[in-house]
Amino acid sequence: MPPLLYPLVYDDIECPCVFELGGRYYLLGSIREDVSVRYWFAPDFFGEYYSFQSDVVLPHGNYAARTVLDGAHLLVYNFFYVQRKNDSLRVLPPPKELEIDQEGQLLLKSYYRWNQMIKKIIPQGYLPDVNHLFSNPSATSVIEPDKWVCGSKGGYEVFYFQKPSACFIWEGLLIVEGMGKLGLVTDIDQNGNGYFISLDVSNGHTEITAWGFNPLDNRQNFIFNNLQAGNFTTNEAKTYRFRLIRYGSYIELSIDGVVKLTLVDYTYTGDVVGLFSASSVLSLQEITFSVLPDPTEEFASREEEQKQSGT
Template sequence: MYSGSGFSNWEIGDVDVFIDENGMHHLFHLIIPNHDYIAHAVSKDGLSWKRVKNALFVGDPGEWDDDMLWTMHVSKNSIGEGYEMYYTGLKRKDKGIMQKVGRAVSPDLIQWTKDNQYGLPLKSNAPYYESRDNNPREWLSFRDPFKYQFEGDDYLLICARSAVGPTYRRGCIGVAKRSEKGFVLQKPLHIAYVYDDIECPCVVEIKGMHYLLGSIREDVKVRYWFSPDFKGEYHAFHNNVLMPQGNYAARIVKDGEHYLIYNFYFVGGNVNTLRVIPPPKQLDVDSNGRLLLKTYHHWKTLYQRTIYQKNLPIPVPVLGNPSANFVVENENKWRIGCRSGYEVFCFEKPSNNFVWEGKLAVEGMGKTGFVIECDEEGTAYYISIDFVNGFVQFRAWGFNEKDVKNNFIFENIQTNQFEIVENKEIYFKIIRYGNYYELSINEVVKLTLLDFKYSEGKIGVYVCSAIVSLSDSKIHVIPEPENEYATADPNKSLDEYNKITQA
């Protein structure tokens, strides 16, 4: 994983990942609040990162990007060899009002040179988009470029604003097509008519359908729309949230036969708190054409050993509820119940970092879920699984020793929905990797987050007025994550990069 560790630990801005011909992952990201350069890190697996030479810096005084650098997108050069980066730049003279899109090129992803061909830098303009003469917010959104090739032509998707509509609902995904004379603005690819901005747009074609992604500031979620035609009318399913709250600035990259999605995560849901780049997820499509998040395929290569349920420690009750009971039905099935009130059944986890998977089934209408990092009084992370309403929630729940008047912590960190099944049984997968937590239900990722409140304790299951069974479960031990800080000294970056690529 990858995070900031400087004067402000929320230094990481928007991200972009490119996977080169050798399978090396290249992470490019902003440094905030200064926005004065674009950082570069590399990884063999998308999990552990090392900083290398910074990619771009703000221009010299008087240049079009002499104030700030914002979100970028890296891809293979459309003409000739090498690579190109489209990025957002701001000019001091514009006083933050105007955002423009420019370009840089590189032969090796390490050495970058600004090269504004194709009529760049490009800016927001009439008739389709806001301009200096049509600027009700008094600042123009025109940023976060994403290059997409369609039928042999280059297009730039851009976080832009429609020229018409209510001021706070003009956010759209703008598009420019490259011609012989340069990029030409076309009508917006999609206008949602509801958001102030649609940030970090990107598009991917999977199984004949185009999926358009955007990050929404209003609820700090990643949403998507679909169309059979890249230039067609885009639609939304009844639930078009792709990544739950706290996940932001998502971008898609092809990894062999897989489509990976990278983003950063707002720890605590506050834009001024720690930002971390979590492990990627994979994209898939269900039988109805809906996008799904899947667990990253690389996790399986990290398994050091597997402990099956028959060899796991027997869970013990934590709260002392006399109406609770526990039965070992067979070596692969535990039955856990509690008639009145809560009880938590826990056991020692075999490793701080693990992947725990298995089946959880519930009888009746009671409550159940999992606990992680549980202490002797039940303070823990609680993963609530509502089998009746299809609602899943990750919360921190426990004792607050710092405030006797409010001596409890009850913080809902992330929520999501899952499809209800008649037999009230799910196949779950929980990943605990450092302070990263991921939950899949029936092979679909529903929770993906980071939190730092609790780091030690047991794992298990809780019940309330319910009988549940845990069966066919197993725990895979995985190694400790290697963390790289965004402010690490990059002086020896090129040597480090060569070591990584040659290893």
């Protein structure tokens, strides 16, 4: 038979996978150039296949996607390159689900079985005290049982609380009430080392960065690694529902019900989570913190990761 698709611009489309959803056929393919999973669609199996303007279904570092039908849920499994290069350590993260929007575009959704794993749910009014990490004199916070309002006029401030558990689902409604930089933080320590998840609500862009002090190099004594990025749909109200999952070394962020970041990283394991502000004001409402059990087996050990990287 002739090829289903002539991509031409890519070196190769590895691990092709075709499935039917909502009356259309979808072709998943792993792209070596940017280590991502892209997709095409067609009215029938033999094509021809087309692209949407946004064709990345699994972001940078995810590879070799395969689908599995679990009852009414179409799951997608893949492995993840820890160093986001196609010759680095590969680990198996938890699956996601595939759905479609009104236009037929694929949506990456969080695995439904996360909710079945929850051991305890802590509502907003019962979470630990919220503190200021950097003691920025221009930062303010008003913490009420059903609403937190935090902001910093000049420079960064991290507003944090102690994690009730190492593995968790932290979710709620985030409302931006001004300009400036903002986002979430996780696995932060008392020196500000950890993961910073920026949320650009003007351009619909999110990015997770491993950011902290590097004691091994006094000439470049910082770590600043942009690990993964994604785009989301903005709205005039600047109101977004977020869902942050930390499970072992796995990190997943959903915005308005769609997974935008999904990765594995071993850099930080700090004991606090929260949000950051730089010349912005934001509020959090309808917050819950769900306790998850620790993994019985980690996806790959830190020792194995270090062997692969030669450190």
